[in-house]
Amino acid sequence: MFEKAIRETKAYYCLECGICTGSCPVSRLNPxxxxxxMVERALLDDDETMLSEREVWDCLTxxxxxxxxxxxxxxxxxxxxxxxxxxxxxxxxxxxxxxxLRALMELEARRRGRRDISWVADDLRVSSxxxxxxxxxxLPYYGVVFSELGVDTVGMAxxxxxxxxxxxxxxxxxxxxxxxxxxLYWTGDRxxxxxxxxxxxxxxxxxxxxxxxxxxxxxxxMFSQIYPKFVGKIGFDxxxxxxxxVSHVESGRLSFGEKESRVTYQDPCRLGRFLGVYEEPxxxxxxxxxxxxxxxxxxxxEALCCGSSAWVGCTRIxxxxxxxxLSEAADTGATTLVxxxxxxxxxxxxxxxxxxxxxxxxxxFLTDVLSDALAGGTES
Amino acid sequence: xxDAGRHPLIxxxxxxxxERVSRENxxxxxxxxxxxxxxxxxxxxxxxxxxxxxxxxxxNAFNMNLDERRAVYLYFDQGIPSVMTIDPDYCRxxxxxxxxxxxxxCEKGAVDFEQKSRGATLDVGAIVLATGLTVFDPTPLTQxxxxxIKNVITGLEYERLxxxxxxxxxxxxxxxxxxxxxxxxxxxxxxxxxxxxxxYCSSVCCMCSIKDAMLGREHDPESVSYIFHTDLxxxxxxxxxxxxxGEEEYGINFVRGRVAEIAEGPDDNPVLWYEDTxxxxxxxxxxxxxxxxTAALPSPDAAALGDMLGVEVDRYGFxxxxxxxxxxxxxxxxxxxxxxKGPCDIPESVAQAxxxxxxxxxxxxxxxxxxxx
Amino acid sequence: xxxxxxxxxILAFVCSWHPMAAADNAGADGRSYGxxxxxxxxxxxxxxxxxxxxxxxxxxxxxVLIAACGSGxxxxxxxxxxxxxxxxxxxxxxxxxxxxPQRLRLDLxxxxxxGRFVALLxxxxxxxxxxxxxxxxxxxxxSRSAGKKPAKASKAKATARKKPAKAKRAATKKTATxxxxxxxxxxxAGKKPAKASKAKAAARKKPAxxxxxxR
Ligand SMILES: Cc1cc2nc3c(=O)[nH]c(=O)nc-3n(C[C@H](O)[C@H](O)[C@H](O)COP(=O)(O)OP(=O)(O)OC[C@H]3O[C@@H](n4cnc5c(N)ncnc54)[C@H](O)[C@@H]3O)c2cc1C
Ligand code: SF4
Ligand code: SF4
Ligand code: SF4
Ligand code: SF4
Ligand code: SF4
Numbered sequence: 001m002f003e004k005a006i007r008e009t010k011a012y013y014c015l016e017c018g019i020c021t022g023s024c025p026v027s028r029l030n031p032x033x034x035x036x037x038m039v040e041r042a043l044l045d046d047d048e049t050m051l052s053e054r055e056v057w058d059c060l061t062x063x064x065x066x067x068x069x070x071x072x073x074x075x076x077x078x079x080x081x082x083x084x085x086x087x088x089x090x091x092x093x094x095x096x097x098x099x100x101l102r103a104l105m106e107l108e109a110r111r112r113g114r115r116d117i118s119w120v121a122d123d124l125r126v127s128s129x130x131x132x133x134x135x136x137x138x139l140p141y142y143g144v145v146f147s148e149l150g151v152d153t154v155g156m157a158x159x160x161x162x163x164x165x166x167x168x169x170x171x172x173x174x175x176x177x178x179x180x181x182x183x184l185y186w187t188g189d190r191x192x193x194x195x196x197x198x199x200x201x202x203x204x205x206x207x208x209x210x211x212x213x214x215x216x217x218x219x220x221x222m223f224s225q226i227y228p229k230f231v232g233k234i235g236f237d238x239x240x241x242x243x244x245x246v247s248h249v250e251s252g253r254l255s256f257g258e259k260e261s262r263v264t265y266q267d268p269c270r271l272g273r274f275l276g277v278y279e280e281p282x283x284x285x286x287x288x289x290x291x292x293x294x295x296x297x298x299x300x301x302e303a304l305c306c307g308s309s310a311w312v313g314c315t316r317i318x319x320x321x322x323x324x325x326l327s328e329a330a331d332t333g334a335t336t337l338v339x340x341x342x343x344x345x346x347x348x349x350x351x352x353x354x355x356x357x358x359x360x361x362x363x364x365f366l367t368d369v370l371s372d373a374l375a376g377g378t379e380s
Numbered sequence: 381x382x383d384a385g386r387h388p389l390i391x392x393x394x395x396x397x398x399e400r401v402s403r404e405n406x407x408x409x410x411x412x413x414x415x416x417x418x419x420x421x422x423x424x425x426x427x428x429x430x431x432x433x434x435x436x437x438x439x440n441a442f443n444m445n446l447d448e449r450r451a452v453y454l455y456f457d458q459g460i461p462s463v464m465t466i467d468p469d470y471c472r473x474x475x476x477x478x479x480x481x482x483x484x485x486c487e488k489g490a491v492d493f494e495q496k497s498r499g500a501t502l503d504v505g506a507i508v509l510a511t512g513l514t515v516f517d518p519t520p521l522t523q524x525x526x527x528x529i530k531n532v533i534t535g536l537e538y539e540r541l542x543x544x545x546x547x548x549x550x551x552x553x554x555x556x557x558x559x560x561x562x563x564x565x566x567x568x569x570x571x572x573x574x575x576x577x578x579x580y581c582s583s584v585c586c587m588c589s590i591k592d593a594m595l596g597r598e599h600d601p602e603s604v605s606y607i608f609h610t611d612l613x614x615x616x617x618x619x620x621x622x623x624x625x626g627e628e629e630y631g632i633n634f635v636r637g638r639v640a641e642i643a644e645g646p647d648d649n650p651v652l653w654y655e656d657t658x659x660x661x662x663x664x665x666x667x668x669x670x671x672x673x674t675a676a677l678p679s680p681d682a683a684a685l686g687d688m689l690g691v692e693v694d695r696y697g698f699x700x701x702x703x704x705x706x707x708x709x710x711x712x713x714x715x716x717x718x719x720x721k722g723p724c725d726i727p728e729s730v731a732q733a734x735x736x737x738x739x740x741x742x743x744x745x746x747x748x749x750x751x752x753x
Numbered sequence: 754x755x756x757x758x759x760x761x762x763i764l765a766f767v768c769s770w771h772p773m774a775a776a777d778n779a780g781a782d783g784r785s786y787g788x789x790x791x792x793x794x795x796x797x798x799x800x801x802x803x804x805x806x807x808x809x810x811x812x813x814x815x816x817v818l819i820a821a822c823g824s825g826x827x828x829x830x831x832x833x834x835x836x837x838x839x840x841x842x843x844x845x846x847x848x849x850x851x852x853x854p855q856r857l858r859l860d861l862x863x864x865x866x867x868g869r870f871v872a873l874l875x876x877x878x879x880x881x882x883x884x885x886x887x888x889x890x891x892x893x894x895x896s897r898s899a900g901k902k903p904a905k906a907s908k909a910k911a912t913a914r915k916k917p918a919k920a921k922r923a924a925t926k927k928t929a930t931x932x933x934x935x936x937x938x939x940x941x942a943g944k945k946p947a948k949a950s951k952a953k954a955a956a957r958k959k960p961a962x963x964x965x966x967x968r
Pocket of ligand 5: 466
């Protein structure tokens with residue numbers, strides 16, 4: 001049943017060199033898990049038995065293996081194919097957070113309804129039609145689900161808008177927005193993902209936007225890399241908020257006030273390995289006077305994943321990866337770990353809370369840090 | 381090489397650049413630039429007095445920039461012709477008109493700052509291409525930390541370190557602390573057999589790493605080597621025996637599994653992460669030094685040269701030759717040998733060189749103008 | 754299109770302790786409630802997850818009712834309290850998704866009166882019918898500057914919405930039968946989880962007896 005996937009992911013090129021397994025953060029902790037052996041088994045026609053195994057759901061889709069694979073085997077897509085197969089055979093992964101996030105995504109895929117955007121702070125300027133659209137993704141929802149973690153994702157969305165306002169841009173925040181479908185896509189729910197994608201593209205068309213700005217790298221990766229494969233050409237520009245802001249910093253339109261601190265930066269898998277955006281967030285942090293960036297040993301394309309993805313599986317292994325990353329971050333001597341992905345923020349904050357260490361590193365979202373450093377409020 | 385240098389019928393035009401080649405009178409008219417050495421080739425006897433006094437230090441490219449040479453220099457000890465060259469990019473006299481120490485100390489009066497690059501022409505009956513190889517720069521493989529982790533070096537750098545005429549006088553000293561490296565790991569296929577970089581097998585690196593590991597043990601009885609490989613490609617005559625000897629007599633540890641990542645451990649020790657594919661276990665290993673067996677590529681200007689000569693090169697820049705006449709290129713009268721045609725080791729390069737030379741002489745001695753045979 | 758405005762689809766998660774006794778009594782009393790109401794008995798209201806509630810809305814129900822025991826009466830000590838938290842969280846999420854939070858109702862009561870239970874469902878049905886349209890095509894809640902005008906397209910499409918076959922099946926009239934009573938008996942006889950202490954089992958009998966008295 002895997003023939004198509006083997007062909008499309010180029011699994012048949014595999015040299016069995018072991019780079020993938022040796023690179024995989026999960027394999028390093030869980031000897032049962034090996035991308036190389038999964039590829040080997042698929043090639044040996046052992047795929048049917050594989051589908052019922054929990055390892056199908058263990059991959060973080062972090063892309064580390066594929067980035068290094070000398071045969072350019074796309075293991076992420078391979079995992080997705082296995083998950084589609086597993087779903088069709090009646091096996092599912094263990095949803096984290098009691099399935100609430102999956103249920104929300106499915107709800108958005110099936111229902112009509114329009115989102116409530118009253119969470120947008122009163123001092124911010126947004127519009128319903130315009131050239132630039134801010135795609136908020138699931139940030140408003142996460143605010144409810146993760147409030148206990150102290151992760152304020154609504155604040156992240158607001159600080160993003162605040163920065164855009166500071167650049168003189170009044171972004172569209174659409175009530176017809178839907179989840180981008182990232183998690184459903186990577187967990188093998190093709191139908192719901194496609195529904196969401198179509199709804200979003202229609203929404204953007206109706207908004208008149210020519211440029212879509214994302215605060216969440218997962219949404220950005222979905223729109224720019226996955227949507228075109230399934231729903232055709234995209235007729236608007238896309239950029240991450242860091243890319244958007246950098247151009248305004250360069251043109252001198254946006255500047256920051258003094259902020260004395262030492263920070264380190266987590267490259268999100270999607271923004272980094274998937275989209276190759278490494279420099280912009282660093283350039284932004286670098287443009288804040290007094291802010292010092294101390295890098296971790298594994299950065300950019302070698303960055304360690306935040307340990308969890310697509311809301312499947314949160315085990316001792318996932319936690320260990322997160323704690324490993326947190327200690328790497330703390331070792332830099334930074335007081336704050338800045339991320340540009342809301343999910344990294346959630347996952348790492350959760351681990352930090354579990355660990356409950358005193359003097360542990362603070363975890364902050366890029367736009368929150370920048371918006372705090374905005375010189376003289378929201379006006380530029 | 382020395383034989384060629386001494387041969388009465390061979391004229392060497394070293395430090396020269398082929399600028400243009402045109403077909404004329406059934407042969408080739410070649411225009412060459414002979415670069416100024418600022419030292420008279422016919423007078424200099426390579427005594428080294430000038431080098432001893434030259435105050436200007438320059439990174440030594442021949443030693444992979446692991447040490448320094450002077451602005452007046454001999455590219456490498458066995459190089460021919462055995463004469464000095466003054467590097468115009470660094471020499472104080474040539475740049476600012478100050479110094480001139482070398483000219484003062486040279487008893488033979490060989491230094492000539494007035495020398496100019498000059499043109500030369502040659503009319504020849506045949507051309508042999510032997511532009512050889514260049515090594516892959518492993519910096520883009522960021523997971524190996526080359527350039528970032530001090531004790532991760534390339535095979536060519538290792539060859540210089542272990543060489544008695546090299547920067548450390550043949551001692552395998554680590555860059556971080558100048559201490560002898562005892563535990564050395566070789567990372568095979570760095571950039572080779574990799575669709576992202578070089579998709580072919582560079583063919584020489586497996587044997588080369590075995591040789592290097594053996595040399596390491598010969599220099600240091602405490603040396604322990606690990607060769608991490610996809611599969612060892614030792615397919616020449618007696619090569620398998622060489623490998624077995626490496627394992628049995630030199631204690632080389634062969635590990636089946638490509639290295640996934642190199643991290644920096646305590647004391648600047650590199651830490652390798654890999655899957656031992658025989659035991660199916662992910663392991664890490666801390667060593668004193670890592671040697672990357674980097675891919676070998678055709679010379680970077682091979683493609684331009686091919687263009688100039690009308691010789692077909694493949695997508696990598698290797699000269700394409702005829703399977704039935706392996707020294708013949710796509711252009712009549714132009715032959716090729718050695719690594720510029722594709723990966724091969726020294727013995728094979730030498731054999732090919734002989735073949736190309738005999739094909740060339742066949743043509744030239746027959747007296748038949750090219751294209752009219 | 755059987756389930757018209759006056760007969761909204763309701764999914765009721767009913768705790769198997771007091772509230773289920775009320776439902777059983779309603780049956781024993783021969784009371785009837787909306788034909789499009791489905792009752793899902795649960796061990797405790799505390800097991801109803803936000804995901805389960807949201808999935809119900811994904812499957813096109815108009816309202817979800819959770820019937821839990823009254824304060825201090827939870828058989829498992831705090832299931833009803835944790836249910837309150839889940840309901841609050843889910844309502845917040847529904848609001849953000851543009852789904853009227855009133856469509857999720859939590860009833861905390863240890864009253865086993867069948868009449869009260871049916872009245873509760875009826876009242877909920879009336880409230881749901883009063884909300885504009887079926888769940889899933891809510892009229893936009895009044896909101897801030899962005900998108901004050903509802904999109905024309907969604908209005909037009911709203912009428913063309915198809916109803917899944919499953920919902921039709923659920924829309925058969927439910928009338929209480931003797932079965933309910935017999936179940937009640939077995940429940941009263943302590944067929945419930947072995948964990949239940951004798952004292953609790955006795956407490957379970959009381960409401961049943963009261964129901965009989967009422968009759
Ligand atoms: C790290 C390493 C270790 C190796 N170890 C061994 C070993 O132990 N044993 C073994 O048998 N083989 C070894 N090899 C292989 C060996 O190096 C080659 O087989 C051999 O060098 C090929 O010889 P060649 O003359 O074709 O090319 P090269 O040795 O590369 O010589 C080409 C020459 O052409 C010159 N040139 C290039 N372009 C131009 C131009 N446009 N104009 C003028 N001149 C030009 C270059 O400067 C160079 O001097 C090793 C290779 C590597 C990379
Ligand atoms: S890294 Fe690629 S080639 Fe190597 S074992 Fe994994 S899938 Fe195969
Ligand atoms: S994508 Fe990441 S988690 Fe998944 S197999 Fe590859 S390295 Fe491991
Ligand atoms: S230039 Fe003069 S001093 Fe220098 S090596 Fe030649 S002969 Fe000796
Ligand atoms: S003139 Fe140039 S080459 Fe001669 S000694 Fe001075 S710096 Fe060195
Ligand atoms: S010779 Fe060996 S190390 Fe070199 S590319 Fe081939 S297999 Fe790899």
